[in-house]
Amino acid sequence: MxxxxxxxxxxxxxKSSGVIDAETRFLRDSYANTGRGVCARSIAADEMLAHAREYVANFIGAESANQVIFTSGTTDAMNRIVNIVRGTKNVKTVAVADIDHHSARMPWENVARRGEMELVKMPLDENYDIDAGNVPYADVMVITAMSNVMGVGQDVQKIIAAARDKNPNVITIVDAAQYVAHAPIDVQKWNCDFMCFSGHKIGANTGVGVMYIKDPDVFMPDKFGGGMVQTISGDTWNIDVAPNKFEAGTLPLAQIAGLPVAIDAWRTWxxxxxxxxxxxxxxxxxxxxxxxxxxxxxxxxxxxxxxxxxxxxxxxxxxxxxxxxxxxxxxxxxxxxxxxxxxxxxxxxxxxxxxxxxxxxxxxxxxx
Ligand SMILES: Cc1ncc(COP(=O)(O)O)c(C=O)c1O
The missing domain is CATH 3.90.1150.10 (Aspartate Aminotransferase, domain 1)
Structure with a gap:
């Protein structure tokens, strides 16, 4: 053949054999659930998770590993961000662009179709890049850092600066699903509020993604359940701080174990x-x-x-x-x-x- x-x-x-081996090693030698045990396997799994989170934080230029939330991918993050933002902020206008992937725009368009807010368009220039000189006023801005059709990196820092000139309180959300494979991400330089990507685009397994939140303390969680609450008594519950706050339930642990290895290999390409x-x-x-x-x-x-x-x-x-x-x-x-x-x-x-x-x-x- x-x-x-x-x-x-x-x-x-x-997937490289390094990623496959890292997942296999974790599944065979140290698999256990995280955050819930005190035995050797649980401790090893917690260490694996903490290492992966630190690794990703460094990869995207985050200030703190607590800003790194594991998701199941970009689509998952983009849908979750709608609920996270709307759970805390009153959103009337969301700016989108024609370079957006369905996963970046449809979650907001779905809300707009229900008449609960309005979509405004960011114009593209003659090269189909976002025209940073003409970004509209919006409460939320979705920025596709690289279109999966055009393959051209956008000047995310400039677009966000222009958006903040129009509205200092704008919430900016960067879809870096394609960008991550081709250029370094620097969330502090971009000054974005949210950023997400999928591990599988850079050689990690499917089922793991990253959602960066600049100010996780400001937002209410969108998912409730095990692992994200410290105590419940009577009518009160104490929700944990980030990252736990946004990671209810069991994480895709084997996929997370492979992610740093994938990042490492991808960086050398x-x-x-x-x-x-x-x-x-x-x-x-x-x-x-x-x-x-x-x-x-x-x-x-x-x-x-x-x-x-x-x-x-x-x-x-x-x-x-x-x-x-x-x-x-x-x-x-x-x-x-x-x-x-x-x-x-x-x-x-x-x-x-x-x-x-x-x-x-x-x-x-x-x-x-
Ligand atoms: C620009 C962009 N955004 C979002 C997605 C959705 O990613 P996923 O299917 O991993 O959730 C893709 C996938 O092709 C993409 O290219």
């Missing part, structure tokens, strides 16, 4: 710019290909004239090449680009130049 060429890192990254630019240049020579992304983007999105993206996906899949086709859960971005769907090539640390050369040859054959 031919080696499968996996060019779909932006959907989910392949050069980013694959040479592979992307080779494929971009070759695709740009093919007359039927319409490239949607700029040359320096971290991914390549394109369409083929007179060929449905799903047909392309099936044809290239038959050659053992995995790319993503469709609307990428980014309908608004595709509407802005004037296409129904696209074909996306994205790379990870496992990809080689040979993958790129073979893929280009195969594409040439498919659309000749």
């Amino acid at each position: 031919n080696k499968i060429i996996y060019l779909d890192a932006a959907a989910s990254a392949l 050069s980013g694959g710019a040479d592979i992307i630019s080779y494929m971009y240049d070759e695709l740009s020579k093919m007359p039927r290909v319409q490239l949607l992304t700029p040359r320096d983007a971290k991914i390549i999105s394109f369409v083929v004239r007179d060929m449905h993206v799903l047909d392309f996906g099936v044809l290239i899949g038959a050659h053992d090449v995995c790319v993503r086709v469709g609307n990428m859960c980014a309908s608004w971005m595709h509407h802005a680009l004037g296409v129904d769907g696209s074909i996306r090539i994205s790379v990870g640390p496992w990809n080689t130049m040979d993958d790129a050369v073979r893929t280009v040859d195969i594409i040439r054959g498919i659309i000749k």
Whole structure:
């Protein structure tokens, strides 16, 4: 069988043996629930959790590990943030943009569709980047740090500064699901209130994500239950401080054990710019290909004239090449680009130049 060429890192990254080993080791040697026991295994599990939290805090530039909340992923965090923010603040307007993934915008749009608040649009400039010079006044701003269709990092710091000029009390929420794979996150420099990403985009397992909260003491928790309350007596309960406050129930412990290893491995990856630019240049020579992304983007999105993206996906899949086709859960971005769907090539640390050369040859054959 031919080696499968996996060019779909932006959907989910392949797992290194280091990550698989770290999860296996934890499951085999020190598995127990956290925060609830005093035996050796419980202590080892608590230590693993504390280490992972510190590691992530350092990775994202947080002031304190208590600002790092483990979730099951970006979609989970984005839905939770709606309830966390609305549990404490009166939200009348939320700014969103057409580069948003469904997971970032739909949770707020759902509230707007019930007539409980209004969505306002952040304009994009001619390159489809958020136009920091024209951000609207809003109570909440959702900022997609990198579109999963365009692959271009946004100037998050500038956008947030502009948002605070308009409204010093704006709550800013950064979706870093794609950005995390390509550039360092610095939540203090960004000065964001919330930031989230999914571990699986950088080689950790599915089922673990990170939600950063700048001021966890200010917000009410959105989930109640075991592990987040210190005492209950009569009519009073004492809710624990962060991170416990926002981590009711049992965490995805094995996945968390693999996360620091994934981060560590991902940090040593050069980013694959040479592979992307080779494929971009070759695709740009093919007359039927319409490239949607700029040359320096971290991914390549394109369409083929007179060929449905799903047909392309099936044809290239038959050659053992995995790319993503469709609307990428980014309908608004595709509407802005004037296409129904696209074909996306994205790379990870496992990809080689040979993958790129073979893929280009195969594409040439498919659309000749
Ligand atoms: C920009 C962006 N936001 C959010 C998500 C949702 O991530 P998850 O499916 O891991 O929750 C994705 C996934 O592709 C994404 O690319």
